[in-house]
Amino acid sequence: MPVYQLGHVDNLRICVVMVGLPARGKSLIAQKIVRYLSWLSISTKCFSVGSYRRKESAQPPAQFFDPSNEDGLHIRGQAFEEAITDMLAWFNNSNGTVGILDASNTTRERRERVLKIMRENKIEPMFLESFCENDEMVRSNILDVNATSPDYKGLPSDVAINDMYEKIKYYERSYEPMELSNDSDLTFIKLVNVNSEIIINRIESYMESRIAYYVMNLHIRPRYIWLSRHGESQYNLEGKIGGDADLSERGFKYAQKLPDLVKQYIKDHEKLTVWTSTLKRTKQTAQYLTYPKKSWKALDELDAGSCDGLTYEEIAERFPEDFKARDDNKFEYRYRGGESYRDVIIRLEPIIMELENQENILIITHQAVLRCIYAYFMNVPQEESPWMSIPLHTLIRLEPRAYETLVTRIKADIPAVSTYKEKGTSKLGESSNPSKSMVGEVIATSSSADKK
């Protein structure tokens, strides 16, 4: 059966050329595109001209960016050439599909140069401008850049912030924003004040439209994404996979406790929407929550095909070759008549799009589906994601921030079986017995920083 891969649909190579003044969130958007497309197995890489420039000169003061500073121009030009050379090599040698040129590219002359190089190399350029004149947004971006950019490491924050404003002024002198009147022959997306206005021009291929649709859905309003598996099910108790079983007694207890767990973190006036799969165990888990609910077929558990309803031991006995093949490559293995993790990711794409667009959401779903959603937010490599531990009766809170996602795990004080099977065995792990842990106890907090 052919594997559906977005990257191979139109066989295009695309260079997303970021455009915009400093502190307009370009790097953030670039990194998000890399995370999103990589999650979909599309070979994507970001080439940041700033990191090439930093190799030459660390921490330049704002005057370095003065368009009349010869040294500055030379070093920046060199960094640009190096980034482009590496990007072309990557397209050719590593079968790259989407390369992102993260730089300001604020002048028409610079953009024409990129255009020419890309066309000569049969790579489609797609310009993505972040245009922002909202002072508050720019200031908040400056604070993010200040906290994360290697340019400002070790500098007192007021010095760094002033320097950044000065740097922006230098760029403004030569900035030529993209306009439909001048750039109508180019493929471009222009985001005005994040996405309060979006101009889209000449988006032609399927891949370009995916990228456009994705960036249109991004927002920067603070919110939480809550994840939980359903409560322990009858099938979980028996070690069986798949099916549409009811919750066990302990699973119902978890459902009863869930509203209290959630209320500890979500204030009465705050909005929350609950998403479940269409299977009974997730709906039963959500039953005592009084928030608006929506059930999605796309959130149903990975389809185990002819292994549905069996235990891992029975699968190992009846289908030993399949059992081994799945252990050898759990991400790619597709159950006979069922699905692989890769298949699940493809069907979850609309969920991710919708999630990017939404505010507070609680998703109650299944082990494999949660692993895929978690992998997207936490940037977990494909081969590791099917082996992550996502225990029952644990609420996970994700807090997407500018350059990282913070994660908190909150454990309910209700024991449950373990449904975790390690590689190379058909036995399940130890039951989780929370013994003395308190309801709502935070058992771990961590963060996954998207690398700058």
Ligand SMILES: O=P(O)(O)OC[C@H]1O[C@@](CO)(OP(=O)(O)O)[C@@H](O)[C@@H]1O
């Ligand atoms: O990919 P593996 O590790 O087998 O995990 C997926 C399995 O998890 C289970 C439990 O074993 O999910 P669920 O959360 O729906 O209870 C199975 O139904 C499903 O096949």
